[in-house]
Amino acid sequence: MINYEKTKHQLKGEIKNITCRDGYCRITIEAPAICHVATPGQFVMVKASEEKSNDPLFRRPFSIHQVADGWLTIIFKIVGRGTKKLAKMKAAEMLDVIGPLGKGFHIANGQRHYLVGGGVGIAPLHFLAESIYRYNPESEIVALLGARTAKELDAFAHINSLNFMQVAISTDDGTAGHHGLVIDLLERSVTEKGLGPVYCCGPWPMMKAIAMYCSNKKMACQVSLETIMACGVGACLGCAVSGSEVIGDGYLHVCKDGPVFEAEKIWL
Incomplete structure (x- = not known):
């Protein structure tokens, strides 16, 4: 049996606030122990905290949006x-939280950084x-965000408040930004700007296309994978993905080897 106390931080986190709109929810949780050691790209396992309730039985993985x-x-x-x-939880109620889990993004050297997100993959x-x-205030940070519709981007509208970052958006239906x-x-x-490392999270077809483009351009590319998992610590083996020939094939586990991988090391 897994002793979570010895592996990661476990706590009951109080909800500070929760807002749900158009099928998306944003929850802020009091979790100082997790925040103290979390790095971008890591995730937490969360479920509603109810005594004597096993529905749902397992926690769900969520990328850390902000600390x-x-x-x-x-x-x-x-x-x-x-x-x-x-989504039905309310402020001041408690959540069951474990984290931070997994391996996050490695901030690459260089002056320019491209952050590419699609749908809920924008979150991290x-x-x-x-x-x-914080690592380099002189960095040129370019965020490229895509979704099916403008409404799907509303949950992430506050990212525009990061005045040190350039933001461009695209939608599949053309309701906001670039139609495409x-x-x-x-x-x-x-x-227009030149080469730079890419950090990517979103639907697998999107990440595959981004990874192929980066490979052709000889640009470093990190991808953050989203998969179903039950434990978050490598015990259930339910989040296995195929490694590429770069690592000798075999399998990697999103929860402990990732969720962030160098794109060339996995098959997308």
């Missing part, structure tokens, strides 16, 4: 029983952008 003064924020899309239950980029800026794919924005930005 500030001991408060941790996650943003998620309401898609199943677990997230529906979380806020924490990453703030970390890059987020990779179009990356191609245009690289042409």
